[in-house]
Structures are given as structure tokens and as C-alpha cells.
Amino acid sequence: MNKTLLSAVLAVAALSPFAAKADDASSNQLNNFFVTGNLGQSNYRVGGISDKSDVFQSVRFGWRWNNIVGAEAGFTSLGQAKDKIGNATIGVQPKAVLLGVNAKYDFYGPWFVSGHAGYLRSRSVGSVTVGDVRQTERSWNNGWYGGVGVGYNVTQNVALAINYDNYHVKYGRGGSNQSQTNANVAAYSASVEYRF
Structure with missing residues (x-):
């Protein structure tokens, strides 16, 4: 009985460092999941529009391998760009689904x-408004996005950052007669990022 108990105690003592390391690894892997919300201002870089700025909103979620590089998916609303021509207001309002890669590097503390x-x-809604009458047309197109940011890890799970992003969107069908x-x-x- 004493030999069995002694063998069990020695086995637990020998395996406990590996169990602790596995537990740390699994908690680190769990911390690799994240969700990020952005709020700011969009600026349309296209000619012929007088009102080029509006509210920008985005939410992304994903996972990073070793807390450095990984995949993400999300949704963004780029606000609305408008122009007034006589008594008509012309506008375009794109929203987009995102799929890409992301990276994060802790460089100083x-x-x-x-x-x-x-x-x-992207799904862009073009509109023409004259008085109380509004006519809209929708357009679906492919594009790309990219951005950079700098931030601060407030806690192990929460980070704050400031960011610059660029979204390349299209409006219209682009066919032979369009x-x-x-x-x-x-x-x-x-932005605010929460890591699970």
C-alpha cells in the first residue's frame, strides 16, 4: 500500500510541470481569439463630391497564431459621401464584408x-434626392482594404489603439454600356480590442 501511494505521489510530482505547461499553452491559445470595434471618420478620395467625410464604423473578429499573425473577418460601414447639384442631393453609401489577415507586434512593454x-x-447604395422624393440603386463589387495602427495593452485582454485604414471600393457595374x-x-x- 505504501509503495503504491509513494509511486502515485512521485508520478504526480513528475508530471505536474508538464500539466502546468499544457494548461498555460491552452490558456495562451484561448487568448489568441479577438474582437475589435472601430469608430471614427471616413474621408472619400474621389473628385466631384463636396461632402467627403462621414462616420466610419467597423467590427472585426479573428485569431492570431502565437499572438502575432492570423486571419480575420468583419463588417464595415464607410458612411456616406454627398454632393448637391441644384436642388438635388446625390449620395453613395458603401458597406462591406471583410476577409483578410492581421498582425500585431508588441515592441515596447x-x-x-x-x-x-x-x-x-462591398454593397454600395447610390441615391438621388429631390425634395421629398428619393431614388436609390444598389451595386455589389469586389475590392481590397489595408491599414495600420499603434496601441496600448491596457490589460492582458483589453487594448486601445488609433488606426489608419484605406478601403478601395467601386460603384457601378462596369460593363460595356455602364x-x-x-x-x-x-x-x-x-479602436478597442478584446482578447478572449
Whole structure:
């Protein structure tokens, strides 16, 4: 009985460092999941529009291998760009689904730099408003996005950052008898990231 108890105690003592390391590894892997919310201002870089700025919103979620590089998916609303021509107001309002890669690097204590880029599928609503009458047309197109940021890890799970992003969106079908407008939309935002 004593030999069995002694063998069990020695086995537990010998295996406990490996169990602790496995527990740390699994908690570190769990911390690699994240969700990020951005709020800021968009700036349309396209000619012929007088009102080029509006509210920018984005939410992304994903996972990073070793807390450095990984995949992400999300949704963004780039606000609305408008122009007034006589008594008519012309506007375009793109929203997009995102799929890409992201990276984060802690460079000095809690400070970090981040970047992300990838594919977007936009749905833009063009509108013409005259008085109380409004007519709209929708357009679906492919594009790309990319951005960088710098931030601070407030806790192990929460980070704050300021960011610059660029979204390349299109409006129109681009066929032989239809025109297509390309626009780069810059977005300046603050973000909150939560790591699970």
C-alpha cells in the first residue's frame, strides 16, 4: 500500500510541470481569439463630391497564431459621401464584408503596432434626392482594404489603439454600356480590442 501511494505521489510530482505547461499553452491559445470595434471618420478620395467625410464604423473578429499573425473577418460601414447639384442631393453609401489577415507586434512593454489587409465585398447604395422624393440603386463589387495602427495593452485582454485604414471600393457595374467609379476611402479611427 505504501509503495503504491509513494509511486502515485512521485508520478504526480513528475508530471505536474508538464500539466502546468499544457494548461498555460491552452490558456495562451484561448487568448489568441479577438474582437475589435472601430469608430471614427471616413474621408472619400474621389473628385466631384463636396461632402467627403462621414462616420466610419467597423467590427472585426479573428485569431492570431502565437499572438502575432492570423486571419480575420468583419463588417464595415464607410458612411456616406454627398454632393448637391441644384436642388438635388446625390449620395453613395458603401458597406462591406471583410476577409483578410492581421498582425500585431508588441515592441515596447505594453505598446504595440498592428496591421491588416485583405479582400472586401462591398454593397454600395447610390441615391438621388429631390425634395421629398428619393431614388436609390444598389451595386455589389469586389475590392481590397489595408491599414495600420499603434496601441496600448491596457490589460492582458483589453487594448486601445488609433488606426489608419484605406478601403478601395467601386460603384457601378462596369460593363460595356455602364460606367464604374473607383474610390479610395480613408478611415481614421480609435479602436478597442478584446482578447478572449
